[in-house]
Structures are given as C-alpha cells and as structure tokens.
Amino acid sequence: MRAISGDSLAIDRKSRARVLSTGVLNRPVEERICDFDDVVIPLDPETAMFEASRCVQCPDPAPCVLACPAHNDIPSAMWLIEQGKFLEAAQLYHQTSSMPEICGRVCPHEQLCQGSCTRVKSTSPVLTGALEAFVIDYERSLYGRVDIPVGQSTGKKVAIVGSGPAGMACAEQLVQNGHQVTIFEMKPATGGLLTYGIPGFKLPNQVVDNRLQDLERAGVEFVSEICIGKEKTIDDLFNDGYHAVFVGVGAEIDAPMEVPGEDLPGVYKATEFLMRGNVDPALLPVELREKPAVGRKVAVIGGGDTASDCLRTALRLGAEEVVCLYRRTEKEMPGGRHDRELAREEGAEYQFLTQPVRFIAGEDGRLAQIECIRMELGEPDAKGRRRPVPVEGSNFIVDADCAVLALGYWPDTTIGDSTPDLKTHKYGLIIVDPATGATSRPGVYAGGDGVTGPDLVVTAMVAGRKAAQAMDEYLSELD
Secondary structure (H helix, E strand, C coil): CCCCCHHHHHHHHHHHHHCCCCCCCCHHHHHHHCCCCCCCCCCCCHHHHHHHHCCCCCCCCCHHHHHHCCCHHHHHHHHHHCCHHHHHHHHHHHHHHCCCCHHHHHCCCCCCCCCHHHHHHCCCHHHHHHHHHHHHHHHHHCCCCCCCCCCCCCCCEEEEEEHHHHHHHHHHHHHCCCCCEEEEECCCCCCCCCHCCCCCCCHHHHHHHHHHHHHHCCEEEEEEECEEECCCCCHHHHHCCCCEEECCCCCEECCCCCCCCCCCEEEHHHHHHHHHHHHHHHHHHHHHCCCCCCCCCCEECCCCCCHHHHHHHHHCCCCCEEEEEECHHHHHHCHHHHHHHHHCCCCEEECEEEEEEEEEECCCCCCCCCEEEEEEEECCCCCEEEEECCCCCCCCCEEECCEEECCCCCCHHHHHHHCCCHHHHHHHEEEECCCCEEEECEEECCCCCHHHCCCCCCHHHHHHHHHHHHHHHHHHHCC
16 A cells, blocks of 8 residues: 655655654643543644654564554555545554554553554654554544444344453454344443543543444444343353354453452452542442542552553542552563553652552551562563562551552453353463364354453454454354
C-alpha cells in the first residue's frame, strides 16, 4: 500500500529521522487528579498528520509490525495518516484488530510497537498508539458509529463465555462470518476487564461502551449476571442448541499475600479496590457500591500495571500520601514505565526492595501500620529476574490507613471443574492448541488470560480472533 519507493525514500528517511515528536499531551496534574476522566489530550488532525510523517517507512518486515501482537500494518497506516486519509487508515487497523481504539490507549506501546521503532536509537519514536486511537475516534466522530460487517447467516449458534477482550474479539469475527453469537457475562455490565479493571482515566468508559454497542448493532446478544459453570454449564449450552463455545473468562482471582493481618479492614484486593473506586455504582453489586475508605496514607503492594492503576486511583479518592512497596528494584518491575511516570507526576512515591510481612491493626481494629523488611537481589529465578532475599534484622514500620494488594491474578477454576474432559493445568488454566485455541473438548475453544495467565489486552484480543477463525472452519464442517 505504501507509495514511497526508491532513491526518494532513502532521502526522505534521512530528513524524517531528524524531526522530533510533539509527544503525547496530558491534562495538567492539578486538574486530572480531581476526576476519573481521560488523562490524555486527543490529537488533532494536523498534529496527527505531522506525527505520522515522522515514520521513516522501514522496509518489510518493519520492526513495529513484528513487535505488535496483532501485526498491524503500522507503516502503511502512518503513510495514510500523513496524507490525511484517516478513514483509510482506520479500515487498515480494522483488518487486523478488533478494538484498535482500545489497544491504541491501553497497550504498553513502549514495550511493543513504539519501543521497536527505529527512531528510538536517534531521537524519539513515532506515537503509534496515539495515532491508532486517533483514526478510530475520527471515524466514529464522523459517522457516530463504527459498523461491523455482518456475513450471510449460516444458521450456526455460538456461545461465548466472558465479555472481555478475548470474547469481544471472537464475537466480532464470528458475526462477520454469519454466525449467531451470544455472550454470557457473570457481572451486571459487559466488557469484562475493560469495564471493571481499567480505570476511566486510562480507558474512558465511553470508548468501551461504543465498541460494545457496535457488537450489539451487528447482532451480538449479551446475557449478563449469569455464571457459566454454576447456573449453567458448558454442556447445558450445547444442550440449548449452541454449536460451539468460546471460553474467554480471563484470570480475575486476586493472588493472596498470605501474611498476618491481610484480612484486616482497610486491606483491599486490587480488583475490589479498582471496581469500588472507578466503576459506576449502578454497575456493581450492592455490597461493592461504597467507595473505598482510603484515609490519609495508602500503600500499594505490587509492581505491575494494576499497581499503577491502584496508586493513581487512591490519589483521586483523596489520599494525601500514596506509596508503592515493591520487593525488587524498578528494573525488575513488570508494569509499563509510562504508567509509573504518570503515577509519579500525580504524587505517588516508590519504595523498592521492600517486602511487607505483617499488617497491624490500630485501636479501632482497622489497618494502621505495615511491618516490612528490606530485601536484596540474589540469583535469577526461572524467569530470569533476580530473586529478592530478605535482609536479616532490617524490619521497619510503614504507617498506612489503607493497603491494596496488587500481586497478580489466578484463573477461576469454575469452568474447568464443571466441564467433563476439559483439560486444565497450573491452577486451572485451560489447555489449548496454541494455533487454534481448541481445547480437549470438541467444539470448545478458549483464549485470553484464562489460558495464558495474566497478560495484555492485545494478546487476549488476538487469541479471540485466532479462535474465531478455527471455530468458523469447525462450524462449516457441521451438518
């Protein structure tokens, strides 16, 4: 698709390589910490065209394309945006991504496409994520909707368990092939992690709602507040007339810390804290509708993106001092650097090589202090990260009115426990064929965090698309 070639391209690359990025602009700190609205100031068309023009149009295969789990044709999209062909760029993203306006906002671009940009070595990378979101937002602003093409009906019915990224992507692909799709969701609202796990200041609620509405217009049916595996099993779905099932339940069970006092009032699991802090109370069970009591001092334990989300949520809930306690150094933190930078800008602090060992109650029975111990890094573990080793006699106290455990997630075993002959491993993760998403049960497919463990939105989305392709082939072979 790219129209630049030959000697002119070589000359053009040199001139483009010297142009600096305008960077992503954020709302002022003093303004944004007062609400849960989007932090990012959207690009305007002129800025988008300028930023896209900085792409040096690397030869195929471009590093950014290889680094993108969806393998979006980023250089071609940049060329189209540079020419002001925003709708054509949007259509290009739709070919490989089921939610580009979402991935453009929440992907850790510095670790994926943007971090692989060849410009990183000289000046600054092209803002690939912001431009991806821009063109879809432009398309929606122009038409008021984004239409999903619907294929001719095949008469085949598919049930999707879980309405998060994997389930949404699978549904989007299946309806284009003409299949009738119903998504079952255990929570009151749909969207899964996108609705309940990612704060609005990072992913505005309307962006998710818009994509869900696109699916509804395409004929996808949503059934909420039903737990597949309890009220209805996978076998029940087949008995109800569904010809295939996709399981995209994610991994939403908070990992425990298993130290004394973690059940004290004032100690929250990350999922509950984020839901109560960010989600519209009308979309929550009655027992979760009250905002978390953060007090003056909040400590967040963990080092991933969820920890950053909790830090920034605590600040917006009114905490005066917010600190992240992490047992390794910043170099070993699994979360995105960009989110940590935003958290620091907004007032969060970090204490590294720090491991909580006990939560201590005050006179009122609520959390008042956290006993911690200093750590040092030892030999690398199985993942290559150096193991944290306690420093004997280094215990100290951190005052805290509230603590949030952001230690990672485990899969829910409900589906595996209730589905005969469905093979699982590692705490309940579903075993699949990595090429197709097919499970050990004929007609049952799975993808996303319920298969891989906690991972990225984009990898769950890709898994849903991959499974949909295999499911379409499976359904076409049925009588």
